[in-house]
Amino acid sequence: MAVKNLGANGAKLDNIKEKDYNPSYEYLGTKSLLFKSITGSSEIFYIIYHYVVIFFALLTRLIYIHKPSEVIFDEVHFGKFASHYLEHEYYFDLHPPMGKICISLLGQLVNYNGAFKFDDIGIQYPEGVPFLLYRLFNCMLGVGICSFIFKILKELKLKPITCFLGAMFVVFDNSHVIESRLILLDAQLNFWIVASIYAFIRFYKLQLNVKKNFTASWYLWLNLTGLFLSFVISIKYVGVFTFIMIGMAVAFNLWQLLDKDAQISDKTLLKHFLLRVQALIVCPFVYYLFWFYLHFKILYKSGPGDDFMSPEFQRTLEESPVLKEARDLNYFDIVNFRMSDMNCMLYSNQELKYPLQYPDGRISSQGQQVSCTGNEYSDDNSWWQILPTVEGVNNNHGVAINAVVQLKHIKSNSILKAHDVASPQHPTNEEITTVLVDDVNNENYEFTLFKLEFVSGKPTDPAVPQMKTKYNKFKLVHVKTQVALLAHPEPILPDWAWGHFEVNGNKKIQEKTNQIWSIDSIKDLPSERDFSSSDKFEQPKMSFFKKYFELQKRMFESNNALSSDHPFASSPEEWPLSLSGVSYWNDDSSRRQIFFIGNLVGWWLQMAFVLIYVVVVILDLMFDRRGFVLIDKFTRDSVYGSLMWLFLGWLAHYLPFFLMNRQKFLHHYLPAHLILCVFTAQFIEVGTYAKFIPSDCNDDAKIEGNQKLNCIKLHVLCIAIIVAVVFFFNYWRALTYGLETLSVEESLARQWFDIKLQYVK
Incomplete structure (x- = not known):
């Protein structure tokens, strides 16, 4: 049986007047996830823009990546943990092990023994420590993030210039550049978040075509979504927010399939449900457990994390003082x-x-x-x-x-x-x-x-x-x-x-x-x-699950205990506008520093468009309640479709931090920011082509003229925003790379809001 595509408000497409139907719109569900293309664009422009994105992403992240050749910010933690893996010494951390295991594997590839322990920020890297390789790994992931943002927007059927704008929000974002140049976990986390979203969109589009349901590609993208989601939560537990975002779309899609008009049998419906449970819940949990299995297998010696674990656990470690002394x-x-x-x-x-x-x-x-x-x-x-x-x-x-x-x-x-x-x-x-x-x-x-x-x-x-x-x-x-x-x-x-x-x-x-x-x-x-x-x-044996549950308990207890004050901690309400930041590194002799903040032009514009979106939704609902039409049908489907999903996904990655008592920092907002980059780019295109007072005009020449004018407006607006974003990136360049010394006056000029820079005296 074929699944019938449904338009806004549940109206069947068969009932839409021929003059109201535009075949350039591609429907992907009832009142949800409408991915559309206003006009067809040559594939060559997508290719060109994509290569430009990759070029600038490489340039901004690779340049002088070996400098400063000192331990910077949380490299002191994650570099140290990689060294413990290489020496097989048990350590304790609040985050799941995947990200740190991946870093340690790079050290293993070059036969590094892990002797350097990254003890303090500012320590010079000695010869033989593969810190550059570690940074290059994150650098490539940072480039991949930019590429995936472009591809996600392309899958949403947006114009090449819109895809380019969304990617450039990330390419020239100071915070993402910093995170991609250091030995941190955020580049890995963010890469798999956008990879998960991309894979799910590919699956979602396939499943709307009944003929492609249960095909090899359908299974592939469904299971890749689950695999990538497992990687997200295996790096940091905030990855559960991405599960929530995709889970909302999966739940709504299953609700669509329940509709009697979808004409899907009970047996097929059950199959849809069970395959999603298998691919998006069961398998990700198994993959997630696999990284803990590796964690315990690799760390079989006594180490600095012993005291966090029970004596029974410690006795399973080689050379444990609990066992020997x-x-x-x-x-x-x-x-x-x-x-x-x-x-x-x-x-x-x-x-x-x-x-x-x-x-x-x-x-x-x-x-x-x-x-x-x-x-x-x-x-x-x-x-x-x-x-x-x-x-x-x-x-x-x-x-x-x-x-x-x-x-x-x-x-x-x-x-x-x-x-x-x-x-x-x-x-x-x-x-x-x-x-x-x-x-x-x-x-x-x-x-x-x-x-x-x-x-x-x-x-x-x-x-x-x-x-x-x-x-x-x-x-x-x-x-x-x-x-x-x-x-x-x-x-x-x-x-x-x-x-x-x-x-x-x-x-x-x-x-x-x-x-x-x-x-x-x-x-x-x-x-x-x-x-x-x-x-x-x-030396006793201890089952994997006993070790796993004990470690999970200790991780959550320690995470909740992180409630002490920190000079660069910030509250979530400050994040969307990047009102404060974090000092990552400074050198007193040269008066150079690295200070972590977002690109204020991009971040402020994104929040402005979020507010506009909320106002449009409220006004449209009020007009609709009174029987009036505010925006045209196809714009409305976008507003309540993929834009709504992205908006809810942003909230899912942002609002939970208000409920946490632990220390919070600006970098916790980066996954939400990535989603907002996609949302903003799409909203700009939808808003440019929107008709707020739908017309019954049948003048094809006039319609075509309006489309060309809208296309010009879209390009001008996107280029203007990109220029402004690049301008701010360059303005903050010295504090992003830490390669230039700013004068006192220049530092003071950049000390806005709650930003606290070094060397302002």
């Missing part, structure tokens, strides 16, 4: 406590006292401070002795999981204590201090009791639930007041506490961030207990 823990052992998330030690010093009064007028206990530090001191103030709370226990008794103990600070001969006094910088939490052993009496004894509350590290021998150093993770929960010891990464304590991290009692003991502890080592370990842990521990 864990020791049974007995009462009266002298140990140090490590905060897992911050890699700092529980510390106290009899020379450091809480001040009598804080700046806000609160009074402290003036007791001995307890803090957390990297333990770079040689004063042995991080050693604590585990004391039993029941009689008859000696140093041969093991400390059981969930045991209640006292912790004696060795250097000051005092006992750890929590009490109902406000902590220095977090008044809602309790102050943690110590009390001299001789001063512990019946009244304050219960304030010195802490429970080693189990978090992870199941006993290797369930019959003997004895704790082990490095292996067991726990909370230090105060028995009397039910608070858990929490270390705060910021703000750090003032000079009177030597700038340590504050430790206090957190009433929200269900939280896990920064309040999970482990025992790192035992001081003066008796020789009879100094055994090789291999005598007791064998």
